[in-house]
Amino acid sequence: MSTYHAPALVKEALEALQIRPKGIYVDATFGGGGHARALLAQLDKDGRLYAFDQDTQAEAQAQQVPFIRFAGFRFIRANFRHLKRHLRAWGVLPGQVDGILADLGISSHQLDTAERGFSFRFDGPLDMRMNPAEERTAADWLNESPEDLLQVIFSRYGEVRNARTLARLCVQFRQSTPFRTTRDLVYACDQALLSLPGVERTRYLAQVFQAVRIAVNDEIGALKDFLREATELLKPGGRLVVISYHSLEDRIVKNWLKTGDAEGLMTSDFYGNIHRPFHVVTRKPIEPSEEEILHNPRVRSAKMRVGERLNTKGEKASPAHLPVEKRHPQ
Numbered sequence: 001m002s003t004y005h006a007p008a009l010v011k012e013a014l015e016a017l018q019i020r021p022k023g024i025y026v027d028a029t030f031g032g033g034g035h036a037r038a039l040l041a042q043l044d045k046d047g048r049l050y051a052f053d054q055d056t057q058a059e060a061q062a063q064q065v066p067f068i069r070f071a072g073f074r075f076i077r078a079n080f081r082h083l084k085r086h087l088r089a090w091g092v093l094p095g096q097v098d099g100i101l102a103d104l105g106i107s108s109h110q111l112d113t114a115e116r117g118f119s120f121r122f123d124g125p126l127d128m129r130m131n132p133a134e135e136r137t138a139a140d141w142l143n144e145s146p147e148d149l150l151q152v153i154f155s156r157y158g159e160v161r162n163a164r165t166l167a168r169l170c171v172q173f174r175q176s177t178p179f180r181t182t183r184d185l186v187y188a189c190d191q192a193l194l195s196l197p198g199v200e201r202t203r204y205l206a207q208v209f210q211a212v213r214i215a216v217n218d219e220i221g222a223l224k225d226f227l228r229e230a231t232e233l234l235k236p237g238g239r240l241v242v243i244s245y246h247s248l249e250d251r252i253v254k255n256w257l258k259t260g261d262a263e264g265l266m267t268s269d270f271y272g273n274i275h276r277p278f279h280v281v282t283r284k285p286i287e288p289s290e291e292e293i294l295h296n297p298r299v300r301s302a303k304m305r306v307g308e309r310l311n312t313k314g315e316k317a318s319p320a321h322l323p324v325e326k327r328h329p330q
């Protein structure tokens, strides 16, 4: 198992993608390349895998032997919200992709590297940028955001119970000394916890750090852009597989697969026809087995949803688009 990141639901994700050996695939969140490696093992020499990650450290992983040896593998260091633009540069156009996988959130490597500032368990700079070239760190965000925005983010992205109190304490804190380190945010949280007796400290800190991370990296905005672009890129019959770790993300993915809208709003054309972009393959999300959670507790909140791209009439792809073995079921 990679020390960089132990991926979740690998077997299930690969099955859901229904790999065609000569197909074109996208891994939108390369990380340590666990999913990518399993995917490459099912492609033949004509197959292609375009892997994205915005982190330079993930890029270094992609330069290792199992990946560079495969002629059809390309790593693209970019935000997955711009899939279309980058794939066009490689000659891949909308309607040509067989399958897209996104395993959202951060890798264990990012979380466990103190200098990245993602974890309350280490003393480090309050950074949290997945893309180190982005300008604004978590410290900048906490020092510059208005109090009401802090409150909304703590509440919406972290489900923090006393978001208002915490936001007020953050503003008080930065008036004396600006936020600089993870310890500063832990200190503000500890003050806020005084008004929440009985609340588990570790859970509270995890919720607050998660909320700040989601805001700093605009993870919700990026997810919505990704879903729109991925939908355009997939060919009819192509599969979209998304693994999320947060209820807000899971709701967006669920809504998108059902309706083609992040809020789940159905839209119809001039004649009142509703065109859904996907057939929902997973009515309920697929979750890791107890055994997987036992081996890798970090996957416990993972939820995987799968959609199959419908054609422009909202119908399933004709058998001609499907691999031979699917056309003639036994």
Ligand SMILES: C[S@@+](CC[C@H](N)C(=O)[O-])C[C@H]1O[C@@H](n2cnc3c(N)ncnc32)[C@H](O)[C@@H]1O
Pocket (backbone or CB within 6 Å): 005, 006, 007, 028, 029, 030, 031, 032, 033, 034, 035, 036, 052, 053, 054, 055, 058, 078, 079, 080, 081, 103, 104, 105, 106, 107, 108, 130, 222
């Ligand atoms: C959970 S890890 C993926 C792990 C990977 N599936 C593996 O097998 O190792 C998520 C990765 O996605 C990347 N990531 C998250 N949001 C991104 C975005 N908007 N654009 C590009 N990469 C992103 C993170 O930098 C991180 O490396």
